[in-house]
Amino acid sequence: MLFFSYFKELVGREVTVELKNDLAIKGTLxxxxxxxxxxxxxxxxxxxxxxxxMLSVRNCFIRGSVVRYVQLPPEGVDVELLHDATRREARGG
Amino acid sequence: MAVGVRLFSERVGEGGGEPVLDAENGEELMHVRPLVSVVLGNRPPQSPGTLYISTKKVVWLSDVDKEIGYAVDFLSLSLHAVCRDPEAYPSPCLYTQIETGSDEDESEDSDSETNGVVDLSKITEMRLVPSDPNQLDQLFEIFCECAELNPEPIEEEEEEHNWVFSADQIGDEVAEGEDPDWRISENPTNTIGHSNGDHDLARTVLELQIDDQRFEDAEEMEHDVNSSHQ
Structure with a gap:
């Protein structure tokens, strides 16, 4: 659930989603x-x-299975928080 | 496995109405939208038709020719979006990208028509144009809802890759009372095991090469023996 929880934290931020077919879409999560x-x-x-x-598609739903990368805003990456979260996840929760 | 667009002409009754659904496997009709045109790839729009959205797939059936209809599983729909830019497409539409399951070599605008026969399975884009553009946002939401009803099926043989993507599965199993420590620590161990396996493989190959040399010697000796017998 780590990715799910983490991405939920990023709602409202700008991310770039790169699809497995090489299409990259930038937008507000x-x-x-x-x-x-x-x-x-x-x-x-x-x-x-x-x-x-695809120039001006206003809102867009992307199937999770076709996503290759999600580029995150640097200010949305809290290393300390992620450290803790991954440790918790590794301990099972 | 994504299969893309396919022909669909199985209609209920005497071919007048709704598409035949897989009710035995729980497929239900979610939404019906008359007066929708469909645009497959770069082909001209086809209309009039009726759009049927089920819990498993999107079906468009021609109102004119009862033999004409198309279906796409939600599993094959990579992306959908409301497109209102006249430069992108003349009519406001629900734009969808379709995973075809074939190689990624096909460019977006590659001609999907070979010898006059349209190969539906190569179509990577589909636009749905409702008569009333104000319906687009609702259609978008219905598509979102149904997409979420269709997560990737779990493929047994790809277990070692799956674990990265299936945090939710782990969650489910934890909920079922399994020991989370065991479950979560298992996969990384496997991964490490695999990399160890590679080292082993490298050593085995090395040993094989040594063995090969021995065999060569042995063969030569065999030859010698044979030749001495001749």
Missing amino acids: HSVDQYLNIKLENTRVVDQDKYPH
């Missing part, structure tokens, strides 16, 4: 569910030349 399905708002495609038709 609206919500995430237990399957790591991601909803973005105010989205824009990073490589607009390659994907012109």
Whole structure:
């Protein structure tokens, strides 16, 4: 549940979601569910030349299984907190 | 396994109405939306038709030709979004990307038509254009809801990869009363075990090479023996 909990903390922040088909979408994280399905708002495609038709998709639902990477805002990465959380997770909870 | 778009013409009754659903496996109709056009890839829009959204798939059935219809499982829908930009597409639509299961080589605009026959399984984009653009946000939400009803099926043989993605499964099993310490520590141990296994493999290969040399010698000796017998 660590990723799920962590991503929930990032709701409202700007992230870039890179899909397994190389499409990268930047947007405000609206919500995430237990399957790591991601909803973005105010989205824009990073490589607009390659994907012109995706130019102004306002809100977007991305299936968790097709996500390759999520690029996080640096200010959203609290190393101390993540250390603790991963240790807790490793201990089972 | 994602299969992409497929033809669908199984309709209830005398072909007039709703698509036949897999009720035995719990498939239910969630939503019906008349007057929707469908656009597959770069093909021209097809209309009029009716959109049926079930707990498992999206089905579009032509109102004109009872043999024409398409279905996509939610498992194959990678992404969906409301698109209102006339530059992106002339009509406001629900834009979807479809995982086809084939190699990623196909570019977005690759011609999915071969010898005049459309290969539906290669279509990577589908647009649904409702007659009333104000319905788009509701459609979007229904798609979200149904996507969440269709998580990835658990594939047994990919167990060692699955654990990364299935924090929720671990959660479920913990809820069922299993010892969480055991469950969570098991997988990392396996991973370490695998890397150890690689070292072992490297050593085994080395030993094999040594053995090979021995065998070569043995063969030569065999040859010698054979030749001396001849």
